[in-house]
Amino acid sequence: MYEEDMDGPEVVKRxxxxxxxxxxxxxxxxxxxxxxxxxxxxxQDVSVVFxxxxxxxxxKNQDTKDIGMKNFxxxxxxxxxxxxxxxxxxxxxxxxxxxxxxxxxxxVEVLDSTQLADLIDAQDVxxxx
Amino acid sequence: MxxxxxxxxxxxxxxxSDTAYRFAKAAIEKGHEVPRVFFYHDGVNNxxxxxxxxxxxxxxxxxxxxxxxxxxxxxxxxxxxxxxxxIKDDILADGYRISGLGQLIESGIDNDRLMVFxx
Numbered sequence: 001m002y003e004e005d006m007d008g009p010e011v012v013k014r015x016x017x018x019x020x021x022x023x024x025x026x027x028x029x030x031x032x033x034x035x036x037x038x039x040x041x042x043x044q045d046v047s048v049v050f051x052x053x054x055x056x057x058x059x060k061n062q063d064t065k066d067i068g069m070k071n072f073x074x075x076x077x078x079x080x081x082x083x084x085x086x087x088x089x090x091x092x093x094x095x096x097x098x099x100x101x102x103x104x105x106x107x108v109e110v111l112d113s114t115q116l117a118d119l120i121d122a123q124d125v126x127x128x129x
Numbered sequence: 130m131x132x133x134x135x136x137x138x139x140x141x142x143x144x145x146s147d148t149a150y151r152f153a154k155a156a157i158e159k160g161h162e163v164p165r166v167f168f169y170h171d172g173v174n175n176x177x178x179x180x181x182x183x184x185x186x187x188x189x190x191x192x193x194x195x196x197x198x199x200x201x202x203x204x205x206x207x208x209x210x211x212x213x214x215x216i217k218d219d220i221l222a223d224g225y226r227i228s229g230l231g232q233l234i235e236s237g238i239d240n241d242r243l244m245v246f247x248x
Binding site: 038039041124125126127128 | 135137169170171209210229230231233234235237238243245247248
């Protein structure tokens with residue numbers, strides 16, 4: 001029993017956080033990032049997905065001055081430090097919005113919708129907003 | 130089966146909380162357990178004791194309190210989401226408590242399913 005405690009958590013589940021909304025306009029993106037940062041402390045298997053308008057959350061050079069909101073995109077760069085390294089972007093969502101990997105603030109793995117469906121299928125817990 | 134619930138919307142603009150309430154009730158009636166409901170985003174407004182819907186409308190704040198009392202459900206409101214929306218201990222309805230997002234992750238770990246109710 002002590003060994004388990006030393007080696008890590010007793011249960012490791014696959015948690016997947018799916019971001020589907022644009023970074024501003026609604027609060028979902030910002031509050032979802034808070035969830036991911038807290039989740040990282042629980043030593044679970046964490047994946048973060050960006051799809052639909054959610055891909056805009058990772059766009060480089062966001063300038064939020066004129067809308068009076070805090071630009072929280074630099075926080076995505078901190079995810080690596082929290083050992084959140086499985087970050088996926090849906091290819092179709094990116095293409096539809098004229099974005100490429102070079103437009104994003106962090107390194108990601110690009111999956112097509114079929115691969116993404118398989119990834120989601122393999123999860124224990126899926127939280128989306 | 131043990132279900133954890135996550136409610137991401139308030140009791141009026143969206144149907145999410147109504148659907149979650151009906152899900153919880155049906156699951157319990159079928160012999161399943163709902164140990165915890167976590168309220169996030171505008172979902173924290175479900176905990177507002179000051180909410181006063183018209184008398185011919187359902188009152189979800191009260192319905193959740195009653196269901197929690199009858200079935201020993203832990204109603205947890207996210208502290209960060211609550212504070213920025215003015216939801217504090219002194220206006221919490223019966224059965225709710227304010228705590229951290231860790232309670233949501235725990236709910237995902239401890240329960241067989243985590244159901245998300247949102248927009």
